[in-house]
Amino acid sequence: MTASGESSPSSTERPAPLTIAEIAARASVSVSTVSKVVNGRAEVALGTREAIERIIEEHGYRRQRKPASRAATIELVFHELEPASGYAMEIISGVEQVTRRHRLSLVLSQLQGRQVADPAWFEGLLHRRPSGVIAVFSGFTAAQLEQLRKREIPVVLVDPTGEPSHEVPSVGAGNWSGGLTATRHLLELGHRRIAIVAGPTHLLSARARLDGYRAAMDQAGVPVDPRLVRGASFVFEDGIEHALALLALPDPPTAIFGSNDGLAMGIYQAVARTGLRVPDDVSVMGFDDLTPAQWVNPPLTTVRQPLRDMGMAGASMAVSLAMGESLPQNRLILSTELVVRGSTAAPAGR
Structure with a gap:
């Protein structure tokens, strides 16, 4: 025991084993040379091999773990x-x-x-x-x-x-060009009171579609009524809620652009609940062209995402x-x- 009460290292304890790189540094050779020795390959000079083997015998050799394969x-x-x-x-x-x-x-x-x-x-x-x-x-x-x-x-x-x-x-x-094209289509049909039920503004796609809508309206010289721009989540229920509010306005829109097909389907429901018809009373536009867009009555005009x-x-x-x-x-x-x-x-x- 030492004076401090701690046991001294045993003379039989071996140092921590070395990696290939550490062995190569001690032997003043390349890592590839050490690798050849530990893997039993013959093309290493006898003196070099013996020097490497002495270091391995004295210190031990620690194989490095290979990175996990994907x-x-x-x-x-x-x-x-x-x-x-x-x-x-x-x-x-x-x-x-x-x-x-x-x-x-x-x-x-x-x-x-x-x-x-x-x-x-x-x-x-x-x-x-x-x-x-x-x-x-x-x-x-x-x-x-x-x-x-x-x-x-x-x-x-x-x-x-x-x-x-x-x-x-x-x-x-x-998305921007899709929003532009969708709104232009409604403008070319003669609509001027065009509402948009846009997606959440924190989403890139929703912001781009709304910007495309605004650009088309601006290019056509049609002012955007702030009451016709509604923020929503991309869900069916929000399409119903916001379309009902739009259709209750004193001067309701003649066309509503739902920023995805789910919103557009909700807009269909709102139009039906108010006793109106698509497209006779209100035109409806979607975005995505998912399979259900072809099943609704009438089939949905929309922007196809590839x-x-x-x-x-x-x-x-x-x-x-x-x-x-x-x-x-x-x-x-x-x-x-x-x-x-x-x-x-x-x-x-x-």
Whole structure:
């Protein structure tokens, strides 16, 4: 025992084992030379080999853990899955075409309506260690993105909720041009009292569609009545609520633009509840062109988002990054298209 009462190190205790790099430094040789010795390869000079072996015998050798290999999967993350709308299914179909071609498995996740991954779900993602992640209408915090970067798990955003950073690849649709085209269609039919039930202003797509609406009205020289601009969530019930309020105005709109098809379906319900008809009394415009748009009566005039193509593009980007390839561009915006059906017509009396 020492005077302080502590036991002195035993003379039989071995120092901590060394890594290949530490052995190479002590032997004044390259790491590759040490690697050849520990792996039993013959092409090392006898004296060098003996020097390395003496160091290993004296200190021991600690094998470094290899980084965990990534699973042969692509994780497709939605803020929520709504099978009835068709939004998710269109994107899934596009992603699956790419993953199948590359023999990768597709894993689906949802964030229970949240736009940002919660810590518990994110820890599970790190544990699953997919080859790539595609986040649809959702995303990650800066700290989460950094953790994914360190683990070499590439991330691609599809239909991003906000302005994506230049470091994060993304695929979106022409929301501004779609809003412009939709409003122009109503203006060309002769409408001037055009209302919009816009989506949440914190979402990039909703802001862009509203800006497109405003631009079309401005270009046509038609003042925008602030009472005709309504903020909402992208849900059916909000379409009903806001359309009922619009139709109760002393000078109601002759056309209402719902910023997604779900809102437009709600607008249909509100029009029916007030004893009016689409499009005889009120024209209705949507945005997305999901499958139910063709089923309502009359079929919905809307702006088609190329959701399947967006899924394919996002998956192709994720696979390329997983293979260590660089992307020709980090941000891809696909064109939207006006689909004219039976829900829009000239205003009554024209």
